[in-house]
Amino acid sequence: MPERPATQGQLRLDGVAKSFGAAQALRDVTLAAAPGTFLVLLGPSGCGKSTLLRVLAGLEAPTAGQVFINGRDATGLPPASRGIAMVFQSYALFPHLSVAENIIFGLRARGVGRAERDARLSRTAQMMGLAGLLDRRPAQLSGGQQQRVALARAVVAEAPICLMDEPLSNLDAKLRAEMRREIRALQQRLGITMVYVTHDQAEAMSMADQVVLMRDGCVEQDATPAELYARPATTFAASFIGTPPMSLLRLVPGAHGAEVAGAPGLAVARIDAAGATLGIRPEEVAPTDGAGLPVRVLAAEFLGAETVLACAVGDGAEVMQARIPGHHALPAGTHLRLRLPPALHLFDAHTGRRLP
Numbered sequence: 001m002p003e004r005p006a007t008q009g010q011l012r013l014d015g016v017a018k019s020f021g022a023a024q025a026l027r028d029v030t031l032a033a034a035p036g037t038f039l040v041l042l043g044p045s046g047c048g049k050s051t052l053l054r055v056l057a058g059l060e061a062p063t064a065g066q067v068f069i070n071g072r073d074a075t076g077l078p079p080a081s082r083g084i085a086m087v088f089q090s091y092a093l094f095p096h097l098s099v100a101e102n103i104i105f106g107l108r109a110r111g112v113g114r115a116e117r118d119a120r121l122s123r124t125a126q127m128m129g130l131a132g133l134l135d136r137r138p139a140q141l142s143g144g145q146q147q148r149v150a151l152a153r154a155v156v157a158e159a160p161i162c163l164m165d166e167p168l169s170n171l172d173a174k175l176r177a178e179m180r181r182e183i184r185a186l187q188q189r190l191g192i193t194m195v196y197v198t199h200d201q202a203e204a205m206s207m208a209d210q211v212v213l214m215r216d217g218c219v220e221q222d223a224t225p226a227e228l229y230a231r232p233a234t235t236f237a238a239s240f241i242g243t244p245p246m247s248l249l250r251l252v253p254g255a256h257g258a259e260v261a262g263a264p265g266l267a268v269a270r271i272d273a274a275g276a277t278l279g280i281r282p283e284e285v286a287p288t289d290g291a292g293l294p295v296r297v298l299a300a301e302f303l304g305a306e307t308v309l310a311c312a313v314g315d316g317a318e319v320m321q322a323r324i325p326g327h328h329a330l331p332a333g334t335h336l337r338l339r340l341p342p343a344l345h346l347f348d349a350h351t352g353r354r355l356p
């Protein structure tokens with residue numbers, strides 16, 4: 001691989017906004033990715049992920065703000081001059097072209113010469129395990145092989161930055177998991193910067209170096225997967241990540257500190273409880289005979305390695321979930337106490353922001 005300048009693969013967005021008439025798809029997005037980063041844009045449907053990707057690719061012009069690519073202002077550059085490769089959700093291979101022709105289609109369109117095309121095709125096919133399939137038509141390939149051809153089309157461009165918009169949404173669960181690992185390994189081997197759009201939090205957590213969680217056209221949190229999980233910045237981030245997600249319980253003032261609403265007697269935090277929310281990850285609690293949060297089992301779901309309990313807290317004003325290792329036959333109506341972790345997640349109930 002040839003030596004690359006230090007700015008090669010750098011990405012930066014500065015105050016980017018995009019509206020479509022009255023609809024504001026992006027409000028004020030600022031973010032940066034260092035070369036070689038696997039960045040995932042994560043968020044619910046309609047939060048602006050695809051629009052952000054299209055702005056990066058140059059397929060949409062931002063209404064405000066700037067886009068920097070490889071260290072240079074690229075805000076006004078057309079897509080073909082950005083040095084960016086892209087894989088879309090519908091990877092639509094040309095059915096009448098062979099695998100080889102599909103892979104080099106873009107190179108041909110950009111006027112890359114024959115010798116160079118052949119050299120890149122053979123490198124890419126070798127690396128992606130497609131060398132034996134080059135003469136086939138797409139219809140003669142499995143779903144996974146077709147997906148790999150779509151990836152090869154992007155890889156063959158040998159661009160320092162690659163964008164992918166939900167590339168695995170057409171695949172079944174098993175193949176998805178396989179392709180996740182394959183795409184991650186490929187990105188690392190090539191050392192390229194990846195911007196990958198998904199609404200699947202498990203996909204984001206398993207693939208990313210950096211997760212940009214979006215909501216309503218804004219960046220909600222920009223962090224590593226580990227940090228996003230351990231220290232969600234808002235209740236939105238807390239409830240978007242994890243299966244099942246973090247439980248959020250309303251706190252009220254008690255005799256000795258903040259108590260969970262409906263469960264008096266157990267002070268959980270020495271804070272002003274008026275307007276605070278307690279967050280608990282389901283795996284952070286455990287049944288105890290000692291001091292704990294009184295709960296009543298609503299349902300127990302055995303998943304093999306663990307049992308997931310849905311519980312009503314105290315008098316039932318609040319509901320939470322608990323993940324307990326192993327098999328537990330706990331009929332609905334069973335009363336338990338759950339030991340709380342030493343470090344709690346606390347949020348401002350009005351703004352949703354994490355309390356320090």
Ligand code: ATP
Nearest residue numbers: 020023024025044045046047048049050051052199
């Ligand atoms: P999904 O996961 O469903 O694809 P997304 O997070 O990618 O969603 P976008 O497709 O970026 O979201 O859309 C963000 C918002 O902008 C939505 O409200 C959408 O309706 C709106 N929008 C996107 N493109 C256009 C367009 N060309 N014209 C008008 N509104 C648009």
